[in-house]
Amino acid sequence: MADRATNEYLNSERAQNDPNDLFAALGKQVLGLSVQDGDDIPEDDRVKVVDQIESLCMNCEENGTTRLLLTKIPFFREVILMSFYCEHCHFKNNEIQPAGEIQEQGAKYTFKLDQMDDLERQVVKSDTAILRIEELDIEVPPGRGRLTNVEGILSEVHQDLEGSQKKRKKDDSELYEKIDGVVQPLIKMLNGAKFPFTISLDDPAGNSWIEPSAEEESTKGKYLIKHYPRSSAQNEALGLGEAATPTDEEGGGMEDVDIIEGQTYDLPIACPGCTKAAHMLLQMVNIPHFKQVIISTTQCNKCDYHTNDVKTGGEIPEKGKRIWLDVKDKADLSRDILKSETCLLKIPECAVDVQPGTMGGRFTTVEGLLTQIRDDLRGSIFETDDNDAPSDSMPEAGKKAWNKFFGHLNKAIKAEIEYTILMEDPLGNSYCQLLDEPGKDPQVRTEEYERTVEEDEDLGLADMKTHRNEDGEYVKEPTKTATAES
Incomplete structure (x- = not known):
């Protein structure tokens, strides 16, 4: 290994x-x-x-x-x-x-460096990936694949830019000054004199990677992974062919269809993994003391792609919402829980920090959600055999850290320890089942909070203009306060 x-x-x-x-x-x-x-x-x-x-x-x-x-x-x-x-x-x-095939979904890694050890993180950049140094607005386009570390990537960029600087200084002083304005910050990044800064690695084939850490990276946004369905253009660029379109016999979608609660709908789609014809099953579910949500599952019989997701509707609330659930015994493991794709989920006792967009939307039980978090991580960290042991080539300190992490998580899944789940959702679209009337369940607490400017920008709310004023101009849509569930 x-x-x-x-x-x-x-x-x-x-x-x-x-x-x-x-x-x-x-x-x-x-x-x-x-x-x-x-x-x-x-x-x-x-x-x-x-x-x-x-x-x-x-x-x-x-x-x-x-x-x-x-x-x-x-x-x-x-x-x-x-x-x-x-x-x-x-x-x-x-x-x-x-060595394997193109993955079912694309993947984007975002990593914020704030210490010298972060420069040693391994990086796999496949020939289809785009790497960016965000603060310098530098983009390394798709090219030959590389196995290196963050320092190696930065050094390559520095060498490429520095290579012809002497000639530029003589022939084009203006261009020399512009490139020098990038080279000098790069040198500071390599020397550890310009922390923090962020790199991102976006690969539609899903075959690139930045090394994770077993230790809690509590700084919000330090290490993010987002998996996403490829567009038709990305599939075509990867040689997967054009996306399949539904035939007249299959139907063309859900136009003019009234969705009835509890009824299942079969929607023909193009598979995000292989672009062949696949099916998506939809069902609207009414969650008590919350709202109606649409649960979907996609299954492709040709490439075995499958995924589940949940979408919430309704107006955008004026404020975000935080939900705390104190898990004390096995009864709490059976609570229904909805984590939307915009929700940040934390379990401090287990060093779990799931950033928005990482898992998509999920409607399951507490036990089911924690099990999925564990299995997703274990599938990346452990070998593919049945012994659930870290790689022999992993450093001993890394083995101990990961074993400790999964040991705590396994205890949480079995309710052998008490812990608190925090869900912070800027759109208020997450939910935890109450075991008593609203306001009378002592283990569930909620509060509304003012969204930050950064959250509004990330959600696209800062530029949303769909409301026409008295002068006929489109302006930002006014938001309304959501109804409290408890």
Whole structure:
């Protein structure tokens, strides 16, 4: 398995200068092997570390050598590491490619760096991903895949910009000054003198990644993951073909259909994963003391894509809402809970911090919600076998931290500890079931709060103009105060 030592080696001077040494050492680090020529191991049990093929050098058009290594990155998935070297012109190149298929959804990672250790976070940038340094408005477009760390990415950007600065200073002083205005802040970022700053990695293929941390990253917005359905244009760019359109026999949608509570509707759609024809089932549900919501499930029989979501309707409330639920025993695990896609969910006792947009909308029980949070994380952190153990190549401190995290979460799922769930929703579209009349359940507390300017901007409310005033001009729609549930 690839680990941080592997990543450091990939970026070292030794690896860049000797591709044979790169894969020899990498193979042993990745697979944990120490196989000598005289080791008494059956030939069939030996793991083939590196494949070597002859390939054309694009620099001198002579034949060079490409070495391929299939490995798995902890917290992520299998990838293929490639190293090319031409002995004729000494051109060399390292690249990474996903070993699996295009994922069902795209993924966007946002990471705020505020300390030197954050520069060491591993980064997988596939050939379809766009990386941005937000404060500098710098965008690294799709290109060859890279396995590096944040420092490595910033260093590459710095080298690309700095490379021709001497020539620019002589030929175009104005352009030189503009680029220098970016280069100097980059140097400060690399030296740790310009914290905090934010990078984002957006990959419609879902095959890119920024390393997570087992420790609680309590700073709001420090590490965010958002999965999203691809657009038709993105699917086409990935070679998935044009989206399927419903036939006349299937129907064209829900136009002119009155949705009746409790009735299930079958809506033909294009699968977000493979663009083939799929089906979405919809049902309107009335939640007592709350509002009507629409629950949907999408299933594709061709690529096995499936997802569940819940949408709330109605007017936009004037204020956001916070809900606290004190979980004290197993009876609380059966409470219905609705976490909208705009909701921030925290469980301080378990170091759980689910940012808005990470899981989408969910209508389930407390036990079901925590189980899903655990399973989603465990699927990324643990191996795919049944032993529920972290990767052998993971640092010992990381193993202890993740085991502690999942140990607390498992106790919470079984109600073996008491804890508090906080849901903070700027649109007030989240809900927790009451076990008594509104206002009489001591374990559920709610409060309304004023949305921040940043929240209004993120939700698109700051620029929403749908109300026509007396002069016939469109202005911001006035919001109304939501009715309190408890």
